[in-house]
Amino acid sequence: MLTHCVRDVLSKHASVFNMRPCSVTLALLHTRGLCSASEGLDLLQLFVDRHYISPGRTNMQLCQRGMSCSYGPLGTELRRNMLDQWWHSVSRSGAQVFGISSLSCSEDRAQDGCGQVKITDSENFKQTLDHKELSKEQLLQRVHMLLQRSPSVRTNFLQGALEQFVPSLELVNRKLPFGLAETGLCFQPSDGSGCPAEVTQTSLVWFCSPRTSSQWLDHWTRLRLKWWRKFALSPSDFNSSDVPVEELETAASRGVRIIYNFPWGQEPLETLWSRGDTELLQTYKGVRSKLQCRDGRKSVPNVVSVTGNMDRGLMAFLSNSFQQLKRDDTKQKLQQRKVLKLHPVLAPVKVALDIGRGATVELRQVCEGLLQEFREAKISAWPGYLETMPTSMEHLNAKYDEMGVLFTVVIGENTLESGLVQVRSRDTTIKETMHVSEIKNFVSRYISAADNF
Template identity: 55%
Template sequence: MSCCSYINSTGRAVMEGSDPASGMLQLLQRRFFIPPDHHHAVSLLKGKTCAYGPLGVDLKRNMLEQWWSAVVRSRPQVFGISTLHGIGAKGAGEVEDLLNQRDLTKEQLGERVSELLQQRQPFRTSLLQGALAQYVPSLELTNRKLPFGLAETGLCYRPEDGDSDAIGCSSEVTEASLTWFCSPRTSSQWLDYWTRHRLQWWRKFALGPSDFSVCDVRDDELNKSTLRGVKVLYQFPWGTETLETLWMLSDAELLRNHTGSQAELQCRDGKKIVLPHILSLSANVDRGVLAVLFNSLQHIQKVDSKQRLHQRTVLKLHPTLAPVKVALDMGKGSTSELRQVCEGLLHEFLDMEISAWPGYMDTTQSSMDKLHTKYDEMGVLFTVMVGENTLENGLLLVRNRDTTIRETMHISEIRQFILKYISTAENV
């Protein structure tokens, strides 16, 4: 990669070759997380969606699945939705509301629809508008009882000043959003609850939990309908960036998006009938991917038996996020027989939804040190070596990424061992 500078979302120049961002980006390109093209690295540093390579795709997918599990599947009254990209600032729901207004003439109706279409943006800028549009239909799911939430993940269009300076830089962001409807009397407590929930979620996957923090949004940054705001932050090498924002909104946001009768918007808070307040939780998944990668990167120095200093670079990704759980390789022995064993193990891993890397298919000869260097930089949890002992008595050599300890294990035990390892890490 040529020596140049990237501009992160704070507007600060990040010089390649002079700081940790350079080494990280080269590692990500070398190990199939992102393509080698320069503009993909620029997009990722700016917290925008880029093209991902095989490992990047799986890491991002694992993060989205963990988010969905934590936000949607772990508590009642949270429902998943899917909305169209072209909702924009004025959604399709407003057009529908206009069509239902009987007191407008055809001319007035045409003028109002034309105004809305002119105000619409070509792509949505957040997922909040889609949730607000689906608010009324969702009331039937909850019997109009508060609280409840609508969750969605997807692309949003967020052009920024200076994007044109970064040739090919994306204006898309992958967002994970929860819109939480609650009573006005409990909205502050719910904001505190979800702030703790989101901070704990980010820290769950971290080697350095203290790099993740929260702060209140200043009053001068709030708009009229926003009562409070909180940001979840990550301390990157170049400065602090926002991973997630939580907004506590009044009922004005709901009234602005639904111009019909207020009665259809009302919910039950115990025995009271109220208009709900809204908590909007929005995570930038692409910036979150970058934060998790930086947080998991370790450079470990060690001295070998000849007193030579070596540096080991490893992505200690959390077991649930690691794109590859196990790599399969062959040692000494009959190549054809060892390959058959590896292929059998590979299919068994895949059947149990354990992501496996078929290292035995690589025909280039590499030393064990080079092999471990490659897998450490890929974040592979375990390297399984099939050799002569496997053919004789079913024994495998298994190396742990985090401890570098190699232990012998019977081939019949390896699958359950890895499943238990991942399950234990997920429940911590």
């Protein structure tokens, strides 16, 4: 079985499909134009140049739309750091939250086959359409049956959490509230013009008593907005707003969006819904006895869902962290300094190691020793000393600033003689001298302090 968009196949048989038995999504990716503002394009190109996202127009469009794209090494590490911090935030919130893992593809996720993203074998689909002796109605019936038998891929984690609710009750002795959390790839449904694209989602499904669901929605909104602002260079660019009544999901009585002001406009990063108990009852076919919990009285819990788009969130943090500053330099070199001031906890590279003047072999040995120390301390380091092309420190600093590297450590002749190295800060550009034995602890304390701020 292979996942395929079947637009090319369907186009050969377009006359057959004048009728639409159900709204199954089956088309190619639609493209939305990139930001018309030049700064938006320049920003995306910078992320490509500095290994956050892979090159290519389509890939840049996916990234700008908030879809999962091909990430470079730094983008992959940034996303991993974000997901780690998301999990820490929900698990350390004082609430009882359990991690779960659900199937990405399920045959029983939607038995009617309508309104779902389906996976099917393109060859099997083509063979079904090639029965030219069949009438249009017969072909439609066969296609409909094929899609009914085909498994659905998830568009969110809600159903998986609802199915895990009853098995999880034993863990909490049937006491409310508690939550089930999951992260991974989901398919973003198409708007009718293209094939669904993958999105890196975070999900917290919170089960609480009916009388407290509104308060819990407010509680999680405050925590989630605080989380986004904690890692932001400009926290005011992150805001929350109520979902208009006409845009509420079917089962939801209230919704809140956490949004970011991109150069190309506002986009939602997370959506929180107060969903009531309808979907939970539907999952367990209305059997209330299975669902009743103790919260002072026996009741079927209400559901509050918190769904985040970490691909769009990654773009938000990159966009928010970018600064273009005038450099005070009497030589008038590099009059402007571009820098990604990513939060120290999220920054993909904490330290860059480079060598200055001196015996190259011995200096590299020192660098290798330091690199090993950083790795053992789980501090990501960039081995700049392996660069074979000669580059001035001025240009290296400019490169590392655009990569978002926190500190640049230069090992030179003084290191071999006295153990001293030069350390440059990304945020202040101040250079200070430090003993080589102090570097690891200095960086660790710096990151820890930023995390606790």
